[in-house]
Amino acid sequence: MSTANVTWGAPRIRNELAKLGIELSPTTVAKYMVRRRKPASPTWRSFLDNHVKDLVAVDFFVVPTATFRVLFVFLVLAHDRRRVLHFNVTTSPSAEWTARQIVQAFPEDTAPRFLVRDRDGIYGQFFRRQMESLGIAEVITSARSPWQNPYVERLIGSIRRECVDHMVVLDETHLRRILTRYFDYYHRARCHLSLDGDAPTPRRVQRAESGPVVALPHLGGLHYEYVRKAA
16 A cells, blocks of 8 residues: 555555554554655644534635646535535636536535635625525635635645646646546545544445455556455
8 A cells, every 4th residue: 555655644544454454553554654765745634623514615726737727626625524515627717607616516405504715806796695695604714824724725735645736637628537536536435534534425344354455546546445355
């Protein structure tokens, strides 16, 4: 696991092993990890212990393409299980476009009670009116204080380190395809420290008697999912 997943730290590998029924401490895992000249990026620390079920967060981040265009990615993240409820990509975001993403993220009566966002000018009157119509109360962070919206900031960091920083993006369609594949891996397979070593979609623990360990590649082998399958 350490050799195949160069960005994984000891806690991440420990959580993955636990899902295979192999109980080890992070210290033991770190002792036997492959040593590299350039250490992997440090794991993000958990900012909050309690999951707020009625809270979601939104934010933008940018991705450059092979032709030096800049693509804007909009994310909607649920705090309770770190689930990405919605994402979309555009070359020219606007308040109207952003408000439409919220409508698409929360159809019918699924709107949350609170939404955390920063003070970006794109969240203008049109966006605010849409929030009011959906009955969502906005929680606006202080200026230049990304730590007040930690979960979505950590997600963006993970997307960069684990996905887009290793890809050559061609256009909007290509980036949507890449992120769709990443979020499938992120929800079903990726273990999170803040979720007690589980994935957003809970994974059951597989015992040794379930069979040998099989590595399933994701994103062309950039990441692997480890499961036990009967021989």
